Amino acid sequence: MDPARELPDLMRSLPIDRHRGLPIPAVTARHPDGGPDFSTVDGREALRLAAEGRCGICGNPLDSLVAFLGGPGAVEAGAYHDPPMHESCAEASTEMCPHLSRRDMRRLTDRRSTGVLPTTGTEEKPDRWVMWICRGFAAYVVDGMPLFRPTPYLRLRTFAYTDDGHLRETPSTTPRP
Numbered sequence: 124m125d126p127a128r129e130l131p132d133l134m135r136s137l138p139i140d141r142h143r144g145l146p147i148p149a150v151t152a153r154h155p156d157g158g159p160d161f162s163t164v165d166g167r168e169a170l171r172l173a174a175e176g177r178c179g180i181c182g183n184p185l186d187s188l189v190a191f192l193g194g195p196g197a198v199e200a201g202a203y204h205d206p207p208m209h210e211s212c213a214e215a216s217t218e219m220c221p222h223l224s225r226r227d228m229r230r231l232t233d234r235r236s237t238g239v240l241p242t243t244g245t246e247e248k249p250d251r252w253v254m255w256i257c258r259g260f261a262a263y264v265v266d267g268m269p270l271f272r273p274t275p276y277l278r279l280r281t282f283a284y285t286d287d288g289h290l291r292e293t294p295s296t297t298p299r300p
Contacts, residue, residue, distance in 0.1 A: 131211040133181040149182035169206040179206030194249030226288035254280040
């Protein structure tokens with residue numbers, strides 16, 4: 124991991140992937156050899172942590188506010204496949220996750236851990252990411268995949284790619300659902 128990047132306190136206990144130097148989120152699926160599959164969420168673990176009121180990134184208990192991170196389509200639908208998290212963990216993800224933080228970074232298409240994307244998922248990367256911050260959520264299983272429906276948002280934070288391809292927070296432009 125880049126020493127200039129400081130992990131939020133809640134993420135300090137996460138294991139670090141020795142190949143990429145990145146913290147391994149709690150819901151990251153595993154390859155058969157035990158290595159992390161950063162391109163896939165372990166749906167069972169995401170649902171378990173959510174049911175226990177724990178963050179999908181750090182695994183620690185959630186606060187009174189929870190955050191969801193997704194593209195504009197997730198905001199429009201009011202539904203997320205990625206689990207609830209602390210706002211600080213979601214913000215750290217926008218800086219540390221190569222897929223999120225860099226416009227030109229694509230997810231690997233090799234999904235050896237589960238082999239599938241959610242049926243509503245897409246390989247298309249959005250031009251911006253929106254953090255939905257609210258007080259609660261409901262969790263469902265749809266087509267064998269976890270689906271989280273947050274309560275009405277208190278705040279939205281929008282992150283867009285700069286001209287040099289890095290993700291940065293911008294004023295929110297997403298209309299209220």
